[in-house]
Amino acid sequence: MKLYHYRSISSALLEIENGTFHFASKEELNDPLEGFVRVFWQGDKMAWEGLFRHYIYSVARALELYILKADDETLYHGTLVADVHCYKNNFFEKILLKLGEEFITDTDVQNLAGVYGDNCLKVSEKELQYILFYIHNNALIRCLEEFKKNKFVPAEEAEKQIKLLNFSLSVEKLVDAIKKVFSNEKMRVQTIESMEEIFEEMKEFSYIMKGAENDIFLHGKGSEEQIYNNDGNSVVQQHRKWLIVMADFPKVFVAQLRDMIYPKSYVVCFSKKNDNSAMCGNYADCHKGVCLIYDTGDEAKLKVGGRHIPLDVRAISYGGESIECNFFQTLGRLTMVQIREWLLGVDGVSSCYEAFSDVEEWRKRYWKIYDAKIYRKTKNWEHEKEFRVAVSNTFGEFDVPQKQNMSFDWNLLKGVIFGIRTSEYDKKQILDKLIKHKDELSDFTFYQAEYSAEEQKIKIRKKKFWRLINYKGKVDGTEKV
Numbered sequence: 001m002k003l004y005h006y007r008s009i010s011s012a013l014l015e016i017e018n019g020t021f022h023f024a025s026k027e028e029l030n031d032p033l034e035g036f037v038r039v040f041w042q043g044d045k046m047a048w049e050g051l052f053r054h055y056i057y058s059v060a061r062a063l064e065l066y067i068l069k070a071d072d073e074t075l076y077h078g079t080l081v082a083d084v085h086c087y088k089n090n091f092f093e094k095i096l097l098k099l100g101e102e103f104i105t106d107t108d109v110q111n112l113a114g115v116y117g118d119n120c121l122k123v124s125e126k127e128l129q130y131i132l133f134y135i136h137n138n139a140l141i142r143c144l145e146e147f148k149k150n151k152f153v154p155a156e157e158a159e160k161q162i163k164l165l166n167f168s169l170s171v172e173k174l175v176d177a178i179k180k181v182f183s184n185e186k187m188r189v190q191t192i193e194s195m196e197e198i199f200e201e202m203k204e205f206s207y208i209m210k211g212a213e214n215d216i217f218l219h220g221k222g223s224e225e226q227i228y229n230n231d232g233n234s235v236v237q238q239h240r241k242w243l244i245v246m247a248d249f250p251k252v253f254v255a256q257l258r259d260m261i262y263p264k265s266y267v268v269c270f271s272k273k274n275d276n277s278a279m280c281g282n283y284a285d286c287h288k289g290v291c292l293i294y295d296t297g298d299e300a301k302l303k304v305g306g307r308h309i310p311l312d313v314r315a316i317s318y319g320g321e322s323i324e325c326n327f328f329q330t331l332g333r334l335t336m337v338q339i340r341e342w343l344l345g346v347d348g349v350s351s352c353y354e355a356f357s358d359v360e361e362w363r364k365r366y367w368k369i370y371d372a373k374i375y376r377k378t379k380n381w382e383h384e385k386e387f388r389v390a391v392s393n394t395f396g397e398f399d400v401p402q403k404q405n406m407s408f409d410w411n412l413l414k415g416v417i418f419g420i421r422t423s424e425y426d427k428k429q430i431l432d433k434l435i436k437h438k439d440e441l442s443d444f445t446f447y448q449a450e451y452s453a454e455e456q457k458i459k460i461r462k463k464k465f466w467r468l469i470n471y472k473g474k475v476d477g478t479e480k481v
Contacts, residue, residue, distance in 0.1 A: 003270035005292040006283035016433040020405040023266035035373040038324035045117030046345025053100040056139040057081035080256035108171035132250035264393040272385040275458040293415035303409035316386040319379040329355040410440035417447040438468040
């Protein structure tokens with residue numbers, strides 16, 4: 001099977017020189033809908049209590065990291081406490097467990113867990129964010145009180161922030177509104193969205209005004225004159241970080257829940273077509289790049305990595321129904337003990353735990369959704385006829401960026417197609433790199449892309465006099481036999 005890899009000159013030179021494929025993360029791909037799964041939350045009261053317990057764990061972790069002056073990246077992506085017992089025999093574990101037990105027995109939290117759990121309501125990401133906004137100040141105040149008591153923060157600073165946060169949103173009114181429309185999901189969603197819009201505007205304006213008028217927690221009041229505080233940290237930066245904890249955390253938490261369900265994946269993408277003008281424009285630097293040709297033979301496998309492990313090459317499917325999963329039944333990256341902890345409420349373990357009883361059947365469903373999110377795109381991309389190889393970051397082996405570049409078997413590389421606008425200089429650069437590996441390349445062929453005015457499409461012409469075997473001596477390709 002022939003696979004075509006559209007590349008800019010700089011990318012192609014690196015690929016040839018290093019003999020590696022770069023496995024791209026979702027963030028590096030050009031489709032923001034790539035790998036989208038519609039996550040929802042639907043469970044009984046115990047499942048919701050378990051979720052709210054882990055929410056206050058994570059608020060406490062975010063507050064701790066803020067105090068330790070963590071960077072934005074850590075506050076956005078490293079504050080979810082998936083396993084409270086990772087702090088085993090640590091004083092912080094006792095604090096988290098205490099906060100969790102007290103929080104889920106709070107009247108407001110119980111009311112929310114009851115209305116959503118007892119009626120088994122299906123909740124979207126946006127609605128979950130909205131729910132958490134209503135109890136966020138409650139959670140943050142409890143954390144500040146506990147941190148003050150244990151002398152993690154100065155009492156005066158903690159009390160100042162508690163006073164600012166001590167305005168309550170009426171959870172009772174929210175619950176009443178939900179009860180009136182809970183039997184009609186569409187009406188409930190519309191009600192929540194209209195309430196959320198007003199709430200968002202008020203909240204943003206309130207926090208912006210408070211940020212302008214009040215001291216930043218532990219860092220004093222920022223001003224244009226005071227760019228840095230005493231320890232050299234930017235006051236503006238600290239202000240932004242405090243807003244992540246104080247105002248944005250419900251959104252931050254929900255985003256981390258989504259990322260927690262499945263391991264990250266990294267992919268290298270090819271096409272079955274070598275004459276697509278749009279792809280030459282998008283991926284090969286407006287036709288100034290090249291298209292590298294790989295041939296897997298009869299097997300749809302690509303040999304990569306230090307040991308040239310064969311990985312499946314799979315076709316992308318286009319369109320199809322949207323992919324969705326219930327968070328409470330898709331906790332695949334946790335152990336069974338950890339899953340039970342997430343689904344543990346005041347009166348025992350949630351019935352959602354039964355979804356994991358048949359492990360083999362559950363795994364099939366879990367990985368079926370994972371495959372769909374990796375190997376499916378919208379119909380807008382159908383013209384690309386894409387094939388890809390994917391690796392999952394199940395054990396964190398690709399957390400180091402260098403690990404995302406994996407060597408390939410040189411026997412796979414069979415040719416190169418120069419673009420319509422590829423300069424002679426760039427052709428020579430590509431040739432020079434290939435000459436360095438001519439002993440590893442067999443049956444290598446050069447091609448030229450040209451526009452056919454008669455057929456009004458790109459035609460691929462073989463360059464009959466170009467052969468790697470014709471060159472010897474200097475690796476810059478200047479000597480020819």
